[in-house]
Amino acid sequence: MRIHREHVSVRYAETDRMGVAHHSSYLLWFELGRTGLLREAGYAYRDLEASGCLLPVLEYGCTFHRGADYDDRLVIETTVRALRSRTVVFAYRTLRDEELLAEGFTRHLCVDGSNLPRRLPDDVRRAVADFLLPPEHPSTEL
Amino acid sequence: MRIHREHVSVRYAETDRMGVAHHSSYLLWFELGRTGLLREAGYAYRDLEASGCLLPVLEYGCTFHRGADYDDRLVIETTVRALRSRTVVFAYRTLRDEELLAEGFTRHLCVDGSNLPRRLPDDVRRAVADFLLPPEHPSTEL
Amino acid sequence: MRIHREHVSVRYAETDRMGVAHHSSYLLWFELGRTGLLREAGYAYRDLEASGCLLPVLEYGCTFHRGADYDDRLVIETTVRALRSRTVVFAYRTLRDEELLAEGFTRHLCVDGSNLPRRLPDDVRRAVADFLLPPEHPSTEL
Amino acid sequence: MRIHREHVSVRYAETDRMGVAHHSSYLLWFELGRTGLLREAGYAYRDLEASGCLLPVLEYGCTFHRGADYDDRLVIETTVRALRSRTVVFAYRTLRDEELLAEGFTRHLCVDGSNLPRRLPDDVRRAVADFLLPPEHPSTEL
Numbered sequence: 193m194r195i196h197r198e199h200v201s202v203r204y205a206e207t208d209r210m211g212v213a214h215h216s217s218y219l220l221w222f223e224l225g226r227t228g229l230l231r232e233a234g235y236a237y238r239d240l241e242a243s244g245c246l247l248p249v250l251e252y253g254c255t256f257h258r259g260a261d262y263d264d265r266l267v268i269e270t271t272v273r274a275l276r277s278r279t280v281v282f283a284y285r286t287l288r289d290e291e292l293l294a295e296g297f298t299r300h301l302c303v304d305g306s307n308l309p310r311r312l313p314d315d316v317r318r319a320v321a322d323f324l325l326p327p328e329h330p331s332t333e334l
Numbered sequence: 335m336r337i338h339r340e341h342v343s344v345r346y347a348e349t350d351r352m353g354v355a356h357h358s359s360y361l362l363w364f365e366l367g368r369t370g371l372l373r374e375a376g377y378a379y380r381d382l383e384a385s386g387c388l389l390p391v392l393e394y395g396c397t398f399h400r401g402a403d404y405d406d407r408l409v410i411e412t413t414v415r416a417l418r419s420r421t422v423v424f425a426y427r428t429l430r431d432e433e434l435l436a437e438g439f440t441r442h443l444c445v446d447g448s449n450l451p452r453r454l455p456d457d458v459r460r461a462v463a464d465f466l467l468p469p470e471h472p473s474t475e476l
Numbered sequence: 477m478r479i480h481r482e483h484v485s486v487r488y489a490e491t492d493r494m495g496v497a498h499h500s501s502y503l504l505w506f507e508l509g510r511t512g513l514l515r516e517a518g519y520a521y522r523d524l525e526a527s528g529c530l531l532p533v534l535e536y537g538c539t540f541h542r543g544a545d546y547d548d549r550l551v552i553e554t555t556v557r558a559l560r561s562r563t564v565v566f567a568y569r570t571l572r573d574e575e576l577l578a579e580g581f582t583r584h585l586c587v588d589g590s591n592l593p594r595r596l597p598d599d600v601r602r603a604v605a606d607f608l609l610p611p612e613h614p615s616t617e618l
Numbered sequence: 619m620r621i622h623r624e625h626v627s628v629r630y631a632e633t634d635r636m637g638v639a640h641h642s643s644y645l646l647w648f649e650l651g652r653t654g655l656l657r658e659a660g661y662a663y664r665d666l667e668a669s670g671c672l673l674p675v676l677e678y679g680c681t682f683h684r685g686a687d688y689d690d691r692l693v694i695e696t697t698v699r700a701l702r703s704r705t706v707v708f709a710y711r712t713l714r715d716e717e718l719l720a721e722g723f724t725r726h727l728c729v730d731g732s733n734l735p736r737r738l739p740d741d742v743r744r745a746v747a748d749f750l751l752p753p754e755h756p757s758t759e760l
Contacts (some may be wrong), residue, residue: 209491345508
């Protein structure tokens with residue numbers, strides 16, 4: 193099982209007056225995480241879109257343990273928690289050094305250019321399956 | 335039981351190349367929703383913060399049914415799904431006319447200016463309780 | 477000469493760790509201002525786009541006098557500083573009560589759906605001309 | 619004379635329904651550019667802030683030549699266009715491969731923790747001066 197690791201730094205504009213990264217910023221980093229995973233799997237998302245395979249978000253969730261400060265170097269660990277014929281669930285862990293700051297998921301439906309549901313292409317499915325979490329993995333409870 | 339209704343229009347900058355509002359925009363609208371609920375309850379969030387009662391987000395979730403287009407007039411219906419001594423859960427429904435586009439929640443911990451957990455002030459709790467969903471309400475399943 | 481006045485409140489997510497609205501937020505408010513002006517002139521920007529008249533930004537500028545705090549109620553005064561056959565320059569003043577916080581401008585080129593320059597439709601031009609600043613107006617120095 | 623080069627990729631959330639990066643995104647990239655320049659000069663901005671030297675934005679401007687697409691790899695070239703006792707102007711060029719997409723500037727005032735103007739520390743000034751554009755440089759016209 194593979195894990196994609198994406199490195200991001202907290203931008204100044206991503207902080208709010210509480211002094212830490214705004215909670216919505218994590219969704220942008222998750223987006224970088226799954227984009228990176230797809231690229232590592234051999235499929236740049238921009239090419240998937242061009243070929244008529246879009247992955248709009250059906251659902252997301254995120255739980256916070258600690259805040260992230262301006263300029264912190266974070267790692268977004270991205271894996272796949274579920275993979276069906278038309279949907280895929282990505283799971284994310286946001287870490288600062290060894291410390292877990294937040295964990296979350298996004299569920300996506302595969303649609304074509306007319307926004308109609310379609311199957312994930314077989315080759316994409318196979319490549320993404322390398323990042324599938326084993327069923328007993330603790331973060332599958334999430 | 336009261337429901338706070340906040341009106342927002344989808345900003346151009348909130349859309350993405352898929353042509354609809356980016357999924358992270360809903361969190362910003364939910365923020366407007368709970369800010370509006372607190373103000374309707376008699377407590378502007380800026381005053382709460384100034385008095386040493388901050389409400390950072392511990393967890394959030396959102397499920398999508400339909401996309402929102404640029405310039406759509408939306409209503410964010412905000413209620414309270416749970417209210418304990420130190421935590422509060424807000425529930426949100428995003429509507430375009432009568433159509434439900436998305437529903438979500440945010441869970442908050444009450445902390446003081448030093449970021450230590452504290453009880454919600456009793457008067458705030460009482461005022462917010464007016465917006466508490468009845469236990470049997472269907473969206474409590476969320 | 478008309479001035480369009482758009483009311484906005486500073487969102488929490490628009491502030492940064494300096495405690496005030498991030499300087500990029502003003503561009504989003506300017507966008508609301510010119511959208512509001514166009515609507516007041518009788519032309520919703522979403523309809524203009526649908527009819528093949530897009531207004532991408534060629535240039536912008538902004539000067540700051542004071543910061544805007546979270547939850548501040550602001551007024552964005554929008555006018556037209558220049559209006560040619562294919563380009564239009566909007567001017568903006570951001571006010572809190574009577575106090576001028578920032579002033580700026582955006583210059584736009586009219587393009588069609590294929591991104592090729594085209595003339596502004598005559599009826600749009602005439603309607604927008606109502607908001608044209610007189611040449612001697614002080615903020616034309618900007 | 620040195621130039622700081624910062625590499626950024628266009629995020630999905632930074633695009634809008636026109637299909638290209640929203641014009642406000644450039645300000646966020648400029649922020650990454652000057653932060654990177656300061657770090658290359660030996661002064662992380664987070665440390666400058668901690669030591670009571672903040673650099674709020676007094677003015678900015680940006681001119682566009684071409685749009686940036688989703689996932690484009692960009693280079694933000696950052697230099698210093700003016701350096702006085704209390705103010706500094708950074709200049710930016712946004713490039714995709716050899717193509718110039720946009721150029722801009724931001725003017726900053728140095729303030730202390732109480733938001734009062736102060737001199738830039740001498741060591742910071744000297745380090746930043748390495749990135750100062752020669753007076754005859756064409757982009758000083760900007």
